């Protein structure tokens with residue numbers, strides 16, 4: 133199977149850590165869209181949002197999805213908002229299997245309460261914002277999921293193993 137493995141899900145659900153783990157185990161190359169954008173532009177996600185705005189960031193994401201869709205055999209951890217643009221998903225799905233890392237607002241808050249790297253959560257009430265965005269997006273994540281892994285129950289290694297088992301069934 134030389135399709136890309138596309139990890140989608142809300143901020144802080146474990147896409148990057150699980151993706152890196154999957155990459156080590158499968159030997160497939162790992163790409164993190166946020167990391168790639170930061171490296172390409174030479175700025176952090178927060179700086180990009182602050183200086184150029186979210187719309188510009190979304191354009192960079194869109195350009196990158198088009199580029200990634202040409203690659204094969206990669207593990208791709210996506211930014212949590214990538215699903216908002218159906219063209220991104222269309223491109224990524226051309227040569228990829230979509231795995232939704234499902235989480236809960238409570239678990240996400242717990243993972244991100246001390247993290248300041250997500251500009252969209254840089255608000256006085258972080259938990260409220262997480263719930264608001266989560267409710268807006270949960271149906272979108274579910275609609276693209278070819279495999280769903282509930283990340284609230286297990287640790288990173290166990291979740292990685294679950295993904296491998298599911299992929300073997302395909």
Ligand code: S3P
Nearest residue numbers: 142143144166211212213250251
């Ligand atoms: C975003 C998620 C972030 C990053 C940006 C916007 C979002 O990525 O792309 O801060 O809209 O959900 P992670 O999901 O890796 O945190």
